[in-house]
Amino acid sequence: MKIGFVGAGNIGQALAGDLVAAGHEVALSNSRGPETLADVVASLGEHAQAVGTEEAIAFGDLVVVTIPLRAVSDLPAEAFDGRIVVDTCNYYPARDGQIAELDDDSLTESELVARLLPGARVVKAFNSIFFKHLAEQGDAAAAPGTRRGIPVASDHPAAKQLVEELIDEIGFDFVDAGPLAAGRDFQNGADLYGAELTGDALAAALGRTEAPG
Numbered sequence: 001m002k003i004g005f006v007g008a009g010n011i012g013q014a015l016a017g018d019l020v021a022a023g024h025e026v027a028l029s030n031s032r033g034p035e036t037l038a039d040v041v042a043s044l045g046e047h048a049q050a051v052g053t054e055e056a057i058a059f060g061d062l063v064v065v066t067i068p069l070r071a072v073s074d075l076p077a078e079a080f081d082g083r084i085v086v087d088t089c090n091y092y093p094a095r096d097g098q099i100a101e102l103d104d105d106s107l108t109e110s111e112l113v114a115r116l117l118p119g120a121r122v123v124k125a126f127n128s129i130f131f132k133h134l135a136e137q138g139d140a141a142a143a144p145g146t147r148r149g150i151p152v153a154s155d156h157p158a159a160k161q162l163v164e165e166l167i168d169e170i171g172f173d174f175v176d177a178g179p180l181a182a183g184r185d186f187q188n189g190a191d192l193y194g195a196e197l198t199g200d201a202l203a204a205a206l207g208r209t210e211a212p213g
């Protein structure tokens, strides 16, 4: 698969490394231009390239947006029309400033991203795992259910399925949290944010959070 990255920091590099190791092609952008990513793509190897942000958005089967949340509103929204977007972003007011819809919980973090990129099919994933764990904890050989669980939320089943395949390939357990609104259960501030659980345990925990009472 060909996977674009808008953002080539901690999470962008960790996830790109996992995906290259699994046999995929990646193209990464940042805010300062592709020439500043020479060392990053050199360390990722021949299946990685540095590009501009518009090129990263258009590059492949999906695009990972992994930047400070406040910067999403600076992206060229029309370029995302029809794209599958994997949103790893989290809301940290100290970094991102106060965002009223998140402060009053009228939107989840990824619903805000979906509103900012209205033509995209947004999948919330990889927001709830420390970047070093993303680089190191994948174990494709381990039995499904016993691997570290990655919670995923989206309103777009086909897009979610594509992300499920990638999560499995890089050695984690895909855990379907439900629609995009269910990101509330594992975004910053939620009990399950950053939870280090197996896929089976995470699925059970998410089930409990959804149960009445």
Ligand SMILES: NC(=O)c1ccc[n+]([C@@H]2O[C@H](COP(=O)([O-])OP(=O)(O)OC[C@H]3O[C@@H](n4cnc5c(N)ncnc54)[C@H](OP(=O)(O)O)[C@@H]3O)[C@@H](O)[C@H]2O)c1
Pocket: 006, 007, 008, 009, 010, 011, 012, 029, 030, 031, 032, 033, 053, 066, 067, 068, 069, 071, 074, 075, 088, 089, 090, 091, 126, 127, 128, 129, 130, 131, 132
């Ligand atoms: N760190 C973690 O363990 C972790 C875990 C899960 C989720 N997250 C979330 O995932 C997101 C990325 O986290 P991170 O730790 O990888 O951040 P980071 O290390 O600070 O990297 C941010 C990246 O975004 C790029 N960027 C900023 N504004 C941009 C723009 N307008 N266009 C294109 N690229 C832009 C930066 O490029 P420049 O350097 O050129 O500015 C940099 O490559 C954040 O929302 C974070 O909360 C982080």
